[in-house]
Amino acid sequence: KNQVEQSPQSLIILEGKNCTLQCNYTVSPFSNLRWYKQDTGRGPVSLTIMTFSENTKSNGRYTATLDADTKQSSLHITASQLSDSASYICVVSDRGSTLGRLYFGRGTQLTVWP
Amino acid sequence: EADIYQTPRYLVIGTGKKITLECSQTMGHDKMYWYQQDPGMELHLIHYSYGVNSTEKGDLSSESTVSRIRTEHFPLTLESARPSHTSQYLCASSEPGTSRGTDTQYFGPGTRLTVL
Numbered sequence: 352k353n354q355v356e357q358s359p360q361s362l363i364i365l366e367g368k369n370c371t372l373q374c375n376y377t378v379s380p381f382s383n384l385r386w387y388k389q390d391t392g393r394g395p396v397s398l399t400i401m402t403f404s405e406n407t408k409s410n411g412r413y414t415a416t417l418d419a420d421t422k423q424s425s426l427h428i429t430a431s432q433l434s435d436s437a438s439y440i441c442v443v444s445d446r447g448s449t450l451g452r453l454y455f456g457r458g459t460q461l462t463v464w465p
Numbered sequence: 466e467a468d469i470y471q472t473p474r475y476l477v478i479g480t481g482k483k484i485t486l487e488c489s490q491t492m493g494h495d496k497m498y499w500y501q502q503d504p505g506m507e508l509h510l511i512h513y514s515y516g517v518n519s520t521e522k523g524d525l526s527s528e529s530t531v532s533r534i535r536t537e538h539f540p541l542t543l544e545s546a547r548p549s550h551t552s553q554y555l556c557a558s559s560e561p562g563t564s565r566g567t568d569t570q571y572f573g574p575g576t577r578l579t580v581l
Contacts, residue, residue, distance in 0.1 A: 355507075394469075394555050394572025395508075440508075453570070455507040 354378070355443050357456035365464050368431055372459045374424040374441030382446035386415050386426045389438045389458065398426070398439075431463045468492050471556050471573035478546055479581050486541045486576045488556030496568065497539040500555040501525060502575075508555065514539060546580045553577050 355376045364370050376384070383402045387395035399408045399415040401424070408415050412429045428435055438458040445452050469490040478484060490497065495516040500508040500523075510523030514533040528550070529543050539558075543550055555575045559568040 360505075392577070393574050394557070396572070397569055400569070453510070455509075457505060457507045460505075 355441055355454045355456040357439075357441050357459050359459060360457070361460040361462070363462045363464060364431055366431060366433055369427065369429050370431060370461065372426045372428075372439050372441075372461070374426070374456055376422050376424070376441070376443045376454070378422075378443040378445050378454050380446050381419060381422075382444040384415075384417055384424050385442045385444070386413070386424075387440040387442055389440055391437070395440055428461075431461075433463050433465060436461060436463045469556065469558055469571050469573040471554075471576050473576060474574060475577045475579075477579045477581065480545075480547055482546050482580075484543050484546055484578070486554055486556075486578070488539045488541070488573055489537050490539075490558040490571070490573075491537060492558060492560065492571070493536065494558035494560055494571075495536065496559045497533070498557040498559070498570065499523070499529075499531060499539070499541050500557065501527065502553045502555055504553075512541065546578075548580045551578060551580050 358373045385400045386398045388398050389395040398413050399410050401408050401417045403419050406417050414427045417424045438460050440458040441456040443454045472487045497514045499512040501511050502508045509525035511525050511527040512531040514520050520531050529541050531541050553575050556573040557570040559570040
């Protein structure tokens with residue numbers, strides 16, 4: 352069964368600290384992996400996308416890594432800000448269908464305290 | 466920020482009412498989607514469309530229906546709302562990627578539906 356598992360479920364850090372969020376998946380055949388940021392009461396916004404051949408991608412203070420062999424990804428946030436408080440969702444796409452089916456994780460709820 | 470809009474943002478209604486959740490995008494995207502999301506849970510695809518007059522059911526069984534008469538408009542209708550329909554409904558549209566499965570989906574802000 353294709354699945355996406357994220358850890359931790361929730362995380363609290365102090366402003367200015369770094370953190371790393373984890374994503375493990377079993378989706379096959381793999382097409383790409385995205386990290387989305389979802390603010391409370393809003394729709395998700397794409398942060399990064401990585402295909403099979405990419406193992407790292409940065410977007411400002413966000414750096415995503417991908418190990419396609421172990422089917423693991425991480426999202427590292429540097430020098431956290433209060434505005435980073437949100438749910439971070441790992442989304443994996445397969446290439447076995449025309450639609451490019453998306454498999455969503457449940458997200459990691461990050462809270463940044465001042 | 467993506468040009469995709471949903472109305473209403475919040476809706477509280479009584480059981481048995483008919484409701485329509487509106488979704489519009491101004492990006493000219495052919496593909497559009499409806500997701501259902503409960504707190505702390507993953508998004509579930511309930512409907513999608515490849516273009517005008519094309520609609521398909523998603524993975525999660527839903528009593529809702531959709532229509533796609535215009536490219537920019539993808540409304541979702543519940544004929545008779547029940548408390549089990551209480552959830553957040555997210556609309557999305559996507560632009561083609563460079564290869565299969567690499568479409569980027571842009572999400573609207575969502576509609577928080579509460580059925581009493």
